[in-house]
Amino acid sequence: MAKATIRILRYNPEGDAAAPAHQDFAIDVEPTDRVLDALNHIKWYVDGTLTFRRSCAHGICGSDAMRINGVNRLACKVLMRDVGSRVTVEPLMGFRVIKDLVVDMDAFFAQYRSVLPYLINDSRPPERERLQSPEDRERFDDTTKCILCAACTTSCPSYWANEEFVGPAAIVNAHRFIFDSRDSAPGERLEILNNREGVWRCRTIFNCSEACPREIKVTKAIGEVKRAILYRQST
Amino acid sequence: MLHGDLDGLEDLVVAEYQTHEHDVLVIGAGGAGLRAAIAAAAEGVSVGVVSKSLLGKAHTVMAEGGMAAAMANVDDRDDWRVHFADTMRGGQYLNSWRMAELHAREAPDAVRDLEAWGALFDRTPDGRILQRNFGGHKYPRLAHVGDRTGLEMIRTLQDKGTHSGIHFHMECTVLALLKDGERVAGAFGYDRERGRFRLLRARAVVLATGGIGRAYEITSNSWEYTGDGHALAYQAGAALQDMEFVQFHPTGMVWPPSVRGILVTEGVRGEGGTLVNSEGRRFMFDDIPENYRAHTAASPEEGWRYTQGDKNARRPPELLTRDHVARCIVREVREGRGSPHGGVYLDIAWIREKLPNAAEHIRKKLPSMYHQFKQLADIDITKEAMEVGPTTHYIMGGIRVDGDSQMSTVPGLFAAGECAAGLHGANRLGGNSLSDLVVFGKRAGEYAARFAREHGAATVDTDSVDAAARQALEPFERNGSGEGPYQVQHTLQEMMQELVGIVRREEEIVRALSCIGELRARAERVAVPGNREYNPGWHTALDLPNLLTVSEAIARSALERRESRGGHFRDDYPEKDPAYGSFNLILRKGPDGEMSITRESIPEMPPELKQIIEENK
Numbered sequence A: 001m002a003k004a005t006i007r008i009l010r011y012n013p014e015g016d017a018a019a020p021a022h023q024d025f026a027i028d029v030e031p032t033d034r035v036l037d038a039l040n041h042i043k044w045y046v047d048g049t050l051t052f053r054r055s056c057a058h059g060i061c062g063s064d065a066m067r068i069n070g071v072n073r074l075a076c077k078v079l080m081r082d083v084g085s086r087v088t089v090e091p092l093m094g095f096r097v098i099k100d101l102v103v104d105m106d107a108f109f110a111q112y113r114s115v116l117p118y119l120i121n122d123s124r125p126p127e128r129e130r131l132q133s134p135e136d137r138e139r140f141d142d143t144t145k146c147i148l149c150a151a152c153t154t155s156c157p158s159y160w161a162n163e164e165f166v167g168p169a170a171i172v173n174a175h176r177f178i179f180d181s182r183d184s185a186p187g188e189r190l191e192i193l194n195n196r197e198g199v200w201r202c203r204t205i206f207n208c209s210e211a212c213p214r215e216i217k218v219t220k221a222i223g224e225v226k227r228a229i230l231y232r233q234s235t
Numbered sequence B: 001m002l003h004g005d006l007d008g009l010e011d012l013v014v015a016e017y018q019t020h021e022h023d024v025l026v027i028g029a030g031g032a033g034l035r036a037a038i039a040a041a042a043e044g045v046s047v048g049v050v051s052k053s054l055l056g057k058a059h060t061v062m063a064e065g066g067m068a069a070a071m072a073n074v075d076d077r078d079d080w081r082v083h084f085a086d087t088m089r090g091g092q093y094l095n096s097w098r099m100a101e102l103h104a105r106e107a108p109d110a111v112r113d114l115e116a117w118g119a120l121f122d123r124t125p126d127g128r129i130l131q132r133n134f135g136g137h138k139y140p141r142l143a144h145v146g147d148r149t150g151l152e153m154i155r156t157l158q159d160k161g162t163h164s165g166i167h168f169h170m171e172c173t174v175l176a177l178l179k180d181g182e183r184v185a186g187a188f189g190y191d192r193e194r195g196r197f198r199l200l201r202a203r204a205v206v207l208a209t210g211g212i213g214r215a216y217e218i219t220s221n222s223w224e225y226t227g228d229g230h231a232l233a234y235q236a237g238a239a240l241q242d243m244e245f246v247q248f249h250p251t252g253m254v255w256p257p258s259v260r261g262i263l264v265t266e267g268v269r270g271e272g273g274t275l276v277n278s279e280g281r282r283f284m285f286d287d288i289p290e291n292y293r294a295h296t297a298a299s300p301e302e303g304w305r306y307t308q309g310d311k312n313a314r315r316p317p318e319l320l321t322r323d324h325v326a327r328c329i330v331r332e333v334r335e336g337r338g339s340p341h342g343g344v345y346l347d348i349a350w351i352r353e354k355l356p357n358a359a360e361h362i363r364k365k366l367p368s369m370y371h372q373f374k375q376l377a378d379i380d381i382t383k384e385a386m387e388v389g390p391t392t393h394y395i396m397g398g399i400r401v402d403g404d405s406q407m408s409t410v411p412g413l414f415a416a417g418e419c420a421a422g423l424h425g426a427n428r429l430g431g432n433s434l435s436d437l438v439v440f441g442k443r444a445g446e447y448a449a450r451f452a453r454e455h456g457a458a459t460v461d462t463d464s465v466d467a468a469a470r471q472a473l474e475p476f477e478r479n480g481s482g483e484g485p486y487q488v489q490h491t492l493q494e495m496m497q498e499l500v501g502i503v504r505r506e507e508e509i510v511r512a513l514s515c516i517g518e519l520r521a522r523a524e525r526v527a528v529p530g531n532r533e534y535n536p537g538w539h540t541a542l543d544l545p546n547l548l549t550v551s552e553a554i555a556r557s558a559l560e561r562r563e564s565r566g567g568h569f570r571d572d573y574p575e576k577d578p579a580y581g582s583f584n585l586i587l588r589k590g591p592d593g594e595m596s597i598t599r600e601s602i603p604e605m606p607p608e609l610k611q612i613i614e615e616n617k
Helices: A035-046 A106-113 A134-138 A157-161 A167-179 A186-193 A205-211 A218-234 B005-014 B031-042 B078-090 B097-116 B149-162 B228-237 B300-307 B323-332 B349-353 B358-365 B367-378 B430-454 B462-477 B485-499 B508-522 B536-560 B607-615
Strands: A002-010 A019-030 A064-070 A071-072 A086-090 A095-100 B018-027 B047-050 B167-169 B174-182 B183-191 B195-206 B246-253 B274-276 B343-345 B388-396 B413-415 B583-589 B596-603
Touching: A019 A035, A019 B300, A035 A086, A035 A095, A071 A205, A106 A167, A167 A186, A167 A218, A186 A218, A186 B462, A186 B607, A205 A218, A218 B167, A218 B300, B005 B430, B018 B031, B018 B167, B018 B183, B018 B430, B031 B047, B031 B149, B031 B195, B031 B430, B031 B485, B047 B195, B078 B097, B078 B607, B097 B149, B097 B430, B149 B430, B174 B228, B174 B462, B174 B536, B195 B430, B195 B462, B228 B246, B228 B536, B228 B583, B246 B323, B246 B367, B323 B343, B323 B388, B323 B508, B349 B358, B358 B367, B462 B536, B485 B508, B485 B536, B508 B536, B536 B583, B536 B596
Parallel strands: A002 A086, B018 B047, B018 B195, B047 B167, B195 B413
Antiparallel strands: A002 A019, A064 A071, A064 A086, B174 B183, B183 B195, B246 B388, B274 B343, B343 B388, B583 B596
């Protein structure tokens, strides 16, 4: 056991809601505890009102993205020994804070829905499955790993500056259909992403790629979409 | 004075709640709930979906291995009959044979539906959906995407659902089902963000709330799994069945302590991973059940060939059913042959003796496992063995339903997925859960839509709604005078793990029942500080009655079944007793409010199904 201080940016919307403020919690942790375990410890034994989202607790549902020492991470995938004995935990930037570490994801999901994130193919499927070669399938493998945690979008300076920007996560989810050999509407999505709040707001800063807990090459995927738009316009 | 003060009083005094009306209300937004909602919407009725968490975060997302369906893409000897026989054998013949038949017949089309909606699958060289080996399945049968099949399934259904005109109530918890006489009339709950009550009127309700893993200390399940659907149905008068059958997955992480219980996919063993004790012995070869001997490899060499796709080889004993593998691990640990942290070793690194590019192969086939151990345990699974032990994973028991329609014993109330019983009998085969979700989710949605069309609007009894609202707010009124909800929850989890876990005996179960009584009294006195806006303590306080109901159901059934079968192992009755093979244990809320237990005979299987089982012995 070692001592650690967890500094949490807290906000309570009720009554005369005060501005968000940091609060320190000194607790005992194991070096192998995750930041999520530290937050649970505080909630269970110190302050039962501490609020954060979590579901699966092993990095696949994408509920517990938050800013840990200034960097977007999943709390269930960061070990205490890797963040030091003083850890600052804050909600994702760029979204309205509902309470403590819980942010309003409505705008994020709306942007995601705006890129038509579903297969479009009006031809009748064959009696068995549609065929897809392993190479065609590999083409968009990386972007299907997305867990919609919003770590990329909320690490993007272009998004901070302009919340109308569709954001990296939505582009990643468009990418998987644009490059899916079974989809018949890539043009429609490219048109959506070619508008003024689409891919051209991306300044290739790479924050998104660094923030992605799934190690998706987000900036690369955005670049591929940009090139697909240019290629389409030139043909 | 209520703590939520004006908000709360306003709700109660004028008895007005934010009200929604749907033809079909689906409670739960995992694989089964979303599939039910899509099916109901396709029937042209209005559909609402309630989920405790955000859309797309449900426990289904964690499924790794794949979904079982006899598509015969990899081995053309497979067909639904073999899948049916495998499922029945795995379930020790306590399954609803009708559900096992429908599931085996319809799973291939259910996979193809997902594919048609854009789901990604790994492919065979000629472009068909690839299938992999899994425990208890005779042929490679699991359609999959690496080890993230559940994520792909939930995303596909979520995307399909959001443009099917379905109304989603995200981060909303249901407190009670509402009835109009015998039939269901909707549900009553609250939104977690604001803490405001919601009245959800419906002509038919589908429960798809998943499992009960959070009643145990060591579990692979996410926080949502508090037995809500089981408890809601039970309180509404529906019957539960087979609640003694809890699946302890043999391979959960055991170290470090913070991640104890997190799942290590069966896919590791499917790719050739071996289970080894501290003496370096592959102990699974020492205990092969008689009814599986003919299907099991005679040597490690034959087992390896099986994992590499040799159709003439039989599977290694590591791929025996989960109940058996879990018990063998417990035996090794109890008899002093365990690993340093109380598990055994799961070794995939050894395949470097067989494959030149083993490390790369492992990272490609099992990427999530590679990262999970690297990040959380500082173990490189391409070089070292993992330490694993059993973790509470799944409940075979649940709401008793009609095999065809998925309707419970309450008219208009349907159930699908893990919260429903029948398909898996005494033990579930890996891969049969994801297919269960889509096969029976679809059926539940279709039959619920039909029920809604054939029945008029139901009337909601406002007194029972007000009573539920008052009861839900009680923890605020006790602020300062009672203990917190987390302590009660933790005590329950430790107690269930200790007394009604993987190895059970009568005196321990009896003790568990008396503990549950005491915990119920404590739960009724818990106090919660703060107010109704997104208050985790309040949410936990409202989960407790459900956790206690399912814990009692498990304990009562476990006490009654004086034999060992499938997921239920009694140290005091270690053998299977044929007399217990002909009935299911049924639980209902008695007229006195107490839980009553009865035995109901399993209907006679039609001769053509019997013959299939004979032919596949």
